[in-house]
Amino acid sequence: xxxRYISFVALFLYVSVAAVAQINTERVTRMGRNAMYYEDYxxxxxxxxxxxxxxxxxxEPYYLRGLAKFYxxxxxxxxxxxxxxxxxxxxxxxxxxxxxxARINMxxxxxAAQDYSNITRNDPDNQTIWHDLVxxxxxxxxxxxxxxxxxxxxxxxxxxxxxxxxxxQLALQRQDTIKAEENLSKSLExxxxxxDAWSVRGALRLARRKYKEGEADFDQAxxxxxxxxNNYIDRALCRYHQDNYRGAMEDxxxxxxxxxxxxxxxxxxxxxxxxxxxxxxxxxxxxxVLQIEPDNMFALFNRARLLDATGDYHAAxxxxxxxxxxxxxxWEGYHMRAQARKKVGDTxxxxxxxxxxxxxxFNMMYGGNNVRVKTKTRKKSSRNLNEYEQLVEDDNxxxxxxxxxxxxxxxxxxxxxxxxxxxxxxxxxxxxSEVHNSIYYNSVVDALNALYILPEKMYISGDEAxxxxxxxxxxxxxxxAQTRAIQKDGGSAMRYFARAADYAQLMDFESAxxxxxxCIARDNRNxxxxxxxxxxxxxxxxxxxxxxxxxxSAIAQLEYKLILKDLDEAIRISPxxxxxYYNRGNVxxxxxxxxxxxxxxxxxxxxDRNLAEAYYNRGLVYIKTNHIxxxxxxxxxxxxxxxxxxxxxxxxxxxxxxxxxx
Numbered sequence: 325x326x327x328r329y330i331s332f333v334a335l336f337l338y339v340s341v342a343a344v345a346q347i348n349t350e351r352v353t354r355m356g357r358n359a360m361y362y363e364d365y366x367x368x369x370x371x372x373x374x375x376x377x378x379x380x381x382x383x384e385p386y387y388l389r390g391l392a393k394f395y396x397x398x399x400x401x402x403x404x405x406x407x408x409x410x411x412x413x414x415x416x417x418x419x420x421x422x423x424x425x426a427r428i429n430m431x432x433x434x435x436a437a438q439d440y441s442n443i444t445r446n447d448p449d450n451q452t453i454w455h456d457l458v459x460x461x462x463x464x465x466x467x468x469x470x471x472x473x474x475x476x477x478x479x480x481x482x483x484x485x486x487x488x489x490x491x492x493q494l495a496l497q498r499q500d501t502i503k504a505e506e507n508l509s510k511s512l513e514x515x516x517x518x519x520d521a522w523s524v525r526g527a528l529r530l531a532r533r534k535y536k537e538g539e540a541d542f543d544q545a546x547x548x549x550x551x552x553x554n555n556y557i558d559r560a561l562c563r564y565h566q567d568n569y570r571g572a573m574e575d576x577x578x579x580x581x582x583x584x585x586x587x588x589x590x591x592x593x594x595x596x597x598x599x600x601x602x603x604x605x606x607x608x609x610x611x612x613v614l615q616i617e618p619d620n621m622f623a624l625f626n627r628a629r630l631l632d633a634t635g636d637y638h639a640a641x642x643x644x645x646x647x648x649x650x651x652x653x654x655w656e657g658y659h660m661r662a663q664a665r666k667k668v669g670d671t672x673x674x675x676x677x678x679x680x681x682x683x684x685x686f687n688m689m690y691g692g693n694n695v696r697v698k699t700k701t702r703k704k705s706s707r708n709l710n711e712y713e714q715l716v717e718d719d720n721x722x723x724x725x726x727x728x729x730x731x732x733x734x735x736x737x738x739x740x741x742x743x744x745x746x747x748x749x750x751x752x753x754x755x756x757s758e759v760h761n762s763i764y765y766n767s768v769v770d771a772l773n774a775l776y777i778l779p780e781k782m783y784i785s786g787d788e789a790x791x792x793x794x795x796x797x798x799x800x801x802x803x804x805a806q807t808r809a810i811q812k813d814g815g816s817a818m819r820y821f822a823r824a825a826d827y828a829q830l831m832d833f834e835s836a837x838x839x840x841x842x843c844i845a846r847d848n849r850n851x852x853x854x855x856x857x858x859x860x861x862x863x864x865x866x867x868x869x870x871x872x873x874x875x876x877s878a879i880a881q882l883e884y885k886l887i888l889k890d891l892d893e894a895i896r897i898s899p900x901x902x903x904x905y906y907n908r909g910n911v912x913x914x915x916x917x918x919x920x921x922x923x924x925x926x927x928x929x930x931x932d933r934n935l936a937e938a939y940y941n942r943g944l945v946y947i948k949t950n951h952i953x954x955x956x957x958x959x960x961x962x963x964x965x966x967x968x969x970x971x972x973x974x975x976x977x978x979x980x981x982x983x984x985x986x
Contacts, residue, residue: 349375349382351834356388359831361867364790365392367831383412387419394426402426417443421453424460433464451481458490462497470494485515492524504528519548523555530558535565551972553583560592561701564715569596587616588704591623592715603630621647625712629660637668647709654709655681742973744944745786745937747910748903749859750852752778752829753795754785764935768851768901777822784903786937791829799826817847824856833864851897855904858890862911887911902931906938918945936965943970952977 356371372389375382390405406423409416424439440457443450454477461470471494477487492507508525511518526541542559549555560575576593579586594609610627613620628643644661648654662677702714754763763785773781779802791799806823809815824839840857843850865883891908894901909924925942928935943958956977963970 349378349385353385353388355830355832356385356392358833358864358867360388360392360395362788362831362863363395364831365396366793367791367796368392370793370796371831381412383409383416383419386412387416387422390419390426391422394422397429399426399429403430415446417447417450417453424456428460428463431463433460434466436460437464437466437469449480451477451484454480455486455490458487462490462493465497467494467498483514485511485518485521487511488514489518489521489524492521496528501528501532505532516544517548519545519552519555522548523552523558526555526562527558530562533565535562538562539566551582553579553586553589556582557586557588557592561715561717564592564596565701569600572596573600585616587613588716588718594623594626595713595715598626598630603634606630607634619650621650621709622712622716625657625709632660632664637664640664641668641670651709656710656712742944742947744910744913744941745967747859747862747907748784748786748937749788749863750782750825750828750856751785751788752780752782752799752825753789753791754783755787755789764903764932766901766903768898772852775818777818778825779822782825796830799829802826803830815842815846817843817850817853820846821850821853821856824853824860828856828860828863833860833867836860837864849897851894851901854890854894854897855901855907858887858894858907861887861890862907884911884915900931902928902935902938905931906935906941909938909941913941913945918949921945934965936962936967939965940967940970944973947977 352371352374356368356375359365359368359371369389369392372385372392375385376389379385386405386409390402390409393399393405394402403423403426406419406426409419410423413419420439420443424436424443427433427436427439437457437460440453440460443453444457447453454473458470458473458477461467461473470490474487474491474494477484481487488507488511492504492511495501495504495507505525505528508521508528511521512525515521522541522545526538526545529535529538529541539559539562542555542562545552545555546559556575556579560572560579563569563571563575573593573596576589576596579589580593583589590609590612594606594613597603597606597609607627607630610623610630613623614627617623624643625647628640628647631637631643632640641661641664644657644664648657648661651657658677658680662674662681665671665674665677701717702708702711704716704718748764750769756763763783766784769782769784772778779798803823803826806819806826810819810823813819820839820843824836824843827833827836827839837857837860840853840860843853844857847853861883865880865887888908888911891904891911894904895908898904905924905928909921909928912918912921912924922942922945925938925945928938929942932938939958940962943955943962946952946955946958956974959970959974959977963974
């Protein structure tokens, strides 16, 4: 009987411990997901490591850790973790998707094709996966498989325009430019709003010397996507070949406004400037090219000619000499250097150069290399220096291989460009920017740091940096230290606040809120306690799995009310703490209570005229309420203060204003 009792107790304890372990692993997994949402992938990996140690038979922590590694660029590690997840559960198609993407990034296209092929068997109506499977076959040079797969796609979705775009890519890789153009035309019949297809057909027509048609295609591509510098570069070449130098120059100017470091843009604009006699500005373009490619002999020789033309003979001779050291049989260079040497009185050097020209019969001995090329452009890879007067075309064939997967960017990059900037937070690791100061100083936070109760200096910031492994370990150790101190003396309000700050940094939102509760219970005048609890509750909501449930459920509305209640209390305690008004404005904007949100942003700006984030978000609220002119003015102010992302929105909404005026 006694043995039976002991066995029962042992079984009960085993079941209880197992249940606790289950609850703990679910909680730790949730914390890992929180960290992933906020792109703190190192922290998330630490949490998934714990779950894997406790329950190595689960597939989910391996999958999630693999996803975190993928976002960090550790594709080998991502592949290994996804393989472990597949071994534990081979029926989750998203795992194959992530492993396929990891393999693509390692140029293992055969392996990626196997993964995508596996998904198509389990999810035959997933158009995105079929699309990506074709691209894998194309990169693996499995053209027959690509062709047969495209036929399946067209059979399933006959109006899927991108299938014909991929057909065109296949034709290009088989050197069939006529078939490629036919398929691109079919694609554009089905979807005339595909900027990429217009670009590729334009490039194809440019290569086939159909310059007028190519220019028309690039016109359409630019109309649909005005921020692609390459479209302007290619249209400029079409215009140049039609002797429209002014139009070509305008295109290069626009391309370099969009992409100031574009090599082809600077080189070709420099050539055009030289053609029209704008020598000094042409030299500026070649200076830029030579900063990128110091050994580019074409640019060096052209700069030498321009320096020669502007009277800087010594600099010209220096450049000529560098070119001739690399190309000792480039006779045009000797002729040019001889003339420059005469101009500076170096008759001996000039005579030596002229002697070389006499000694070698230019046409007889080096005819093939020395005949002046009559074409108007050359390929970038060309090493025939006699083509120095030609503009440059890129060597690469135009590609249209865009993977359709939703995992192709980081988590936050998938958000809309017109989303509100986030709340201000209390953080140990603010993200620093060269153009905008996202770190703000406040006497309340300075007083907190003076207590030396925190493991690191705390800041108030609009953006947080990701943590390193060492920083994660530091805060985990501080949690233990603060816990020991609380157990020893019962815990002061600031002890609980300090541990709440650690938990918040580690993305353990539930523990952070619990400690913030304890902090406020011991000191109901603690401004930062209310501020932190509101921010943590909001962050927890944002990282929830279902956006729809988060926005519409009764629980979500209750959470919003609790956040607003904490922010109201923080404002009552300190009416001059501008960040609280800003944060409350963010919550009200999320709830679409726009008049109240504007009032709070007004308060925040009145307290701090340099709060760029408040101008930015108020601008967005104005735009959402159809006060576009006011919104653009606020965005302009935010951009002036260093939030340069405002300018792309300004351009977008300026266009909308013009449409309304017309």
